[in-house]
Amino acid sequence: MGKRKTKPIVAVVGRPNVGKSTLFNVLAGEMISIVKDTPGITRDRIYADVSWLDMSFTLIDTGGIEPDSKDVILSQMREQAEIAIETADVILFMVDVKQGLVDADAKVADMLRKSKKPIVLVVNKVDHVEKYMADVYEFYNMGIGDPHPISAANRTGIGDMLDVVTSYFNKTVSAEEEDERIKVAIVGKPNVGKSSIINRLVGENRVIVSDIAGTTRDAIDTDIRYNGKDYVFIDTAGLRKKNKIKEELERYMIVRTVSAVERADIAVLVIDAVEGVTEQDAKIAGIAHERGKAVIIAVNKWDAIEKDNKTVNKFTNKVREVLSFMSYAEIIFISAVTGQRLPKLYETIDIVNENHSMRVSTGVLNEIMAEAVALQQPPSDKGKRLRLYYITQVSVKPPTFVIFVNDKELMHFSYTRYIENKIREAFGFRGTPLKFIIRERKENQ
Numbered sequence: 416m417g418k419r420k421t422k423p424i425v426a427v428v429g430r431p432n433v434g435k436s437t438l439f440n441v442l443a444g445e446m447i448s449i450v451k452d453t454p455g456i457t458r459d460r461i462y463a464d465v466s467w468l469d470m471s472f473t474l475i476d477t478g479g480i481e482p483d484s485k486d487v488i489l490s491q492m493r494e495q496a497e498i499a500i501e502t503a504d505v506i507l508f509m510v511d512v513k514q515g516l517v518d519a520d521a522k523v524a525d526m527l528r529k530s531k532k533p534i535v536l537v538v539n540k541v542d543h544v545e546k547y548m549a550d551v552y553e554f555y556n557m558g559i560g561d562p563h564p565i566s567a568a569n570r571t572g573i574g575d576m577l578d579v580v581t582s583y584f585n586k587t588v589s590a591e592e593e594d595e596r597i598k599v600a601i602v603g604k605p606n607v608g609k610s611s612i613i614n615r616l617v618g619e620n621r622v623i624v625s626d627i628a629g630t631t632r633d634a635i636d637t638d639i640r641y642n643g644k645d646y647v648f649i650d651t652a653g654l655r656k657k658n659k660i661k662e663e664l665e666r667y668m669i670v671r672t673v674s675a676v677e678r679a680d681i682a683v684l685v686i687d688a689v690e691g692v693t694e695q696d697a698k699i700a701g702i703a704h705e706r707g708k709a710v711i712i713a714v715n716k717w718d719a720i721e722k723d724n725k726t727v728n729k730f731t732n733k734v735r736e737v738l739s740f741m742s743y744a745e746i747i748f749i750s751a752v753t754g755q756r757l758p759k760l761y762e763t764i765d766i767v768n769e770n771h772s773m774r775v776s777t778g779v780l781n782e783i784m785a786e787a788v789a790l791q792q793p794p795s796d797k798g799k800r801l802r803l804y805y806i807t808q809v810s811v812k813p814p815t816f817v818i819f820v821n822d823k824e825l826m827h828f829s830y831t832r833y834i835e836n837k838i839r840e841a842f843g844f845r846g847t848p849l850k851f852i853i854r855e856r857k858e859n860q
């Protein structure tokens with residue numbers, strides 16, 4: 416433990432109507448982990464966490480809006496495929512047995528093949544295997560490997576398909592585990608100054624060319640050695656804006672943010688000081704929050720606003736209000752243009768990195784919990800009082816605690832929050848979310 420757990424990313428590519436949403440619902444369905452205490456985040460099904468046996472991955476639906484002409488379909492699919500190639504560890508290419516092999520599929524298959532990414536060809540709507548098997552074989556002609564028949568609607572073939580998908584995971588995971596560099600995703604809506612920050616950081620420091628060459632997505636990774644430590648900055652800037660309608664842009668922004676954040680330990684959320692903090696910032700922040708990453712809120716363009724001695728406080732309060740679900744996040748005020756407080760950005764990265772992987776001994780945790788319980792009586796309901804028996808930290812990144820209680824129903828969110836605050840008072844855990852798992856245990860166990 417203590418190693419970074421990177422969840423692989425699986426992107427679904429396919430023409431309209433082949434059944435992507437249906438598959439998405441089958442895989443994510445009830446398992447979709449909506450974080451209820453993250454307000455402002457209406458989560459459309461752009462991405463979801465999926466578990467299969469002992470593995471888990473992030474599923475991304477790259478499909479945008481419904482196009483209406485054949486030309487648009489092809490160009491849209493190309494966009495989807497590009498996003499998938501850029502962000503995914505495994506690409507799930509979905510076709511429809513009832514429509515057969517169409518030209519657009521073949522063209523996209525060519526693109527995917529060239530990317531050298533693992534591709535799983537999934538043939539959907541094979542509701543009767545005997546009836547359709549001959550049609551399934553036709554898809555061998557695409558030259559991207561074996562077609563895997565499924566019926567998303569009937570939920571058949573899904574397990575075999577997942578076995579193939581997950582069989583590609585191990586290789587990437589072991590390579591990442593060797594990696595001791597501090598991984599920082601620079602996220603934020605367009606035009607807040609993400610590239611400017613990275614350029615400024617690069618300008619002042621030697622850049623080491625990434626040693627994992629050859630993959631498209633490393634093009635957006637920047638390695639920097641600073642004060643004898645190695646950092647990787649993962650960029651989400653430079654979204655191609657041409658020909659994009661608002662909803663599409665937003666989808667791509669989210670897909671890229673999820674992919675960057677997933678590969679990082681720390682997310683630096685860049686906010687534009689001139690524009691102030693917005694709901695769009697909250698949406699991006701929510702991605703880092705629900706993924707349990709350490710978070711630094713960097714208010715950029717600080718050079719560009721009029722300031723008096725109350726400005727920092729006012730801005731801080733506003734950020735705390737809009738991003739109330741991440742009160743743990745560090746806030747700093749920077750300028751990519753003047754370089755103001757960029758050294759402090761590194762300092763803050765180091766601090767939150769340490770806190771994100773900090774471990775507290777069980778003995779000390781139980782002392783703190785006992786004290787907390789003595790100070791504020793746990794809640795009761797219908798004559799039954801909550802009892803907290805034991806607390807232990809089970810993992811890091813983010814720090815995760817298990818609390819054993821007599822009755823889970825009695826452990827209200829507010830009391831968990833109270834215990835969390837006591838733990839933070841004692842240890843800080845600056846910049847990192849904490850996770851709590853509540854377990855029931857019999858009185859005399």
Ligand SMILES: Nc1nc2c(ncn2[C@@H]2O[C@H](COP(=O)(O)OP(=O)(O)OP(=O)(O)O)[C@@H](O)[C@H]2O)c(=O)[nH]1
Nearest residue numbers: 430431432433434435436437478540566567568569
């Ligand atoms: N017979 C059959 N129909 C299916 C199956 N899976 C999906 N469908 C149907 O195919 C249609 C399209 O499914 P969707 O999941 O919406 O397809 P999509 O690829 O997400 O489509 P877009 O949102 O347009 O990109 C729906 O009418 C589904 O009910 C299947 O396994 N068998």
Ligand SMILES: Nc1nc2c(ncn2[C@@H]2O[C@H](COP(=O)(O)OP(=O)(O)OP(=O)(O)O)[C@@H](O)[C@H]2O)c(=O)[nH]1
Nearest residue numbers: 605606607608609610611652653716719750751752
């Ligand atoms: N005054 C001021 N302007 C800045 C600062 N940082 C960036 N800018 C300007 O803001 C604009 C956007 O900066 P970028 O670095 O391209 O922003 P980005 O977030 O990478 O944008 P996308 O590529 O669209 O995601 C540019 O005109 C920059 O010159 C800053 O600290 N102060």
